[in-house]
Amino acid sequence: MTVLITGANRGIGLALFNAYKDRGEAVHGTSRAPVTEENWHQLEVTDPASHAKMCKELDCQPIDLLICNAGVYLDQSENLADGYPPQMWADTFAVNVTGVFLTIQTLLPNLQMASGAKIAIISSQMASHTRAPGGSYIYRSSKAAVLNLGRNLATDMKHIGIAVGIYHPGWVRTDMGGDQAELGVTEAAAGLVERFAHLSLETTGIFETWDGHAHAY
Numbered sequence: 075m076t077v078l079i080t081g082a083n084r085g086i087g088l089a090l091f092n093a094y095k096d097r098g099e100a101v102h103g104t105s106r107a108p109v110t111e112e113n114w115h116q117l118e119v120t121d122p123a124s125h126a127k128m129c130k131e132l133d134c135q136p137i138d139l140l141i142c143n144a145g146v147y148l149d150q151s152e153n154l155a156d157g158y159p160p161q162m163w164a165d166t167f168a169v170n171v172t173g174v175f176l177t178i179q180t181l182l183p184n185l186q187m188a189s190g191a192k193i194a195i196i197s198s199q200m201a202s203h204t205r206a207p208g209g210s211y212i213y214r215s216s217k218a219a220v221l222n223l224g225r226n227l228a229t230d231m232k233h234i235g236i237a238v239g240i241y242h243p244g245w246v247r248t249d250m251g252g253d254q255a256e257l258g259v260t261e262a263a264a265g266l267v268e269r270f271a272h273l274s275l276e277t278t279g280i281f282e283t284w285d286g287h288a289h290a291y
Contacts, residue, residue, distance in 0.1 A: 075099045075100070075138045075139060076099070076100040076101075076102070076135060076136060076137050076138050076139075076188070077094045077099055077100070077101045077102065077137075077138065077139045077140075077141065078101075078102040078103075078104070078132075078137050078139070078140050078141070078181065079091050079094075079101065079102070079103050079104070079141040079143055080104045080117060080119060080141070080142055080143050080144035080173075080177055081104065081105075081119075081143045081144030081145065082103030082104055082105065082114075082143065083103065083104075083105035083106075083107065083109075085259060086143060086196070086243050086259055086262055086263060086266070087103070087141075087143040087144070088103075088259070089259035089260055089262065089263035090141060090143065090263045090266060090267065091103045092263075093260075093263045093264065093267050094267070100113070101113065102114070102115060102132070103115070104116070104117035104119075104128065104144065105117070106118055115127075115128045115131055115132075116128075117144075117177075119144050119169055119172075119173030119174070119176060119177055120168040120169055120172060120173050120176070122176060122180075125176055125177065125180040126180070128180070129180050129181065129184075132181075132184060134183070134184070134187070135184060135187075136184055136185075136187035136188040136191075137181055137184040137185050137187075137188055137191065138188045138190070138191055138192065139191070139192045139193075139194065139270060140177070140178065140181055140185060140191070140192070140193045140194070141193075141194045141196070141270070142173075142174045142177055142178065142193065142194065142195045142196060143196045144169065144173060144174075144177075145169060145170045145196065145216075146165070146166055146169045146170060147166075147210075147213045148162050148165060148166050148212065148213070149162055149166070149210055149211065149212040149213055150210065150213075152210075152211075152212070158211055158212055162212055163212050163215075166212045166213065166216045167212075167215075167216050167219065170213075170216035170217065170219070170220055171216055171219045171220050171223060174195060174220050174223060174224075175223060178193060178227065185236055186234060186236070189235075190235065190237075191235070191236045191237075192236065192237045192238075192239070192270060192273050193224075193227070193231075193236060193237070193238045193239070194238075194239050194240075194241060194266070194269075194270050194273065195220060195221075195223075195224040195238065195239070195240045195241070196241055196243055197217045197220050197221045197224070197240045197241065197242060197281070198213075198214075198217040198242055198243070199242040199283070200213060200214045200217050201214065201217035201218040201220070201221040201242075201281075202218075202221075202281075220240075221240050221281060224238050224239075224240040224279070224281075225240070225279050225281075228278040228279035229279065231278075232275055232278055235275065237273050237274055237275050237277070237278040238278050238279060239269070239270065239273040239277070239278070239279075239280050239281075239282065240279075240280065240281045240282075241266060241269060241281070241282055241283070241284065242281070242282070242283045242284065243262050243266060243284050244261075244262045244265070244283065244284040244285070262284050265284035265285045265286070266284050268286070269282055269284065269286060272286075
């Protein structure tokens with residue numbers, strides 16, 4: 075199986091990369107920073123030219139599983155009175171939503187070359203309308219948008235044999251999740267790997283937690 079993970083240079087993405095590598099899978103990772111290691115690609119998910127360069131490097135290689143993990147959380151310290159500037163909205167949506175779409179659009183031919191290809195989109199429980207404790211308006215909105223994107227892609231891609239799942243990775247101890255988070259990256263990655271393995275055309279469009287529970291939309 076060939077796996078490609080965006081934003082694989084740290085946090086959950088790196089844990090997923092190592093998990094698949096330890097299983098003996100052919101795994102590719104992307105990073106914004108220049109990389110020289112084999113099977114690593116420099117990718118700025120907001121830049122179509124960067125996507126085209128990565129696609130050329132892959133040289134029409136089939137991809138069985140695409141994990142759209144790259145994301146940003148820029149508004150953790152913003153306040154309602156005078157925070158959340160317009161550019162922060164634009165920058166967040168460019169990565170967390172448009173970046174996911176461009177990745178899938180660019181690699182669609184590679185996915186179609188594989189039999190039973192899958193796409194896993196990392197969203198968040200913060201995307202759910204049933205979980206609205208306030209704050210982080212930009213991040214929450216972007217993750218809700220990518221959840222909606224994934225659901226609609228699942229509908230359109232089912233007829234070409236590609237399953238799409240959307241996942242909450244848990245509250246994980248990363249730069250984004252903070253030191254007080256509940257899960258280590260290894261545990262979260264192990265759960266996600268299991269979830270991705272169970273994704274199929276019968277379950278396409280699901281929104282699940284890292285440990286296999288259906289999440290309210």
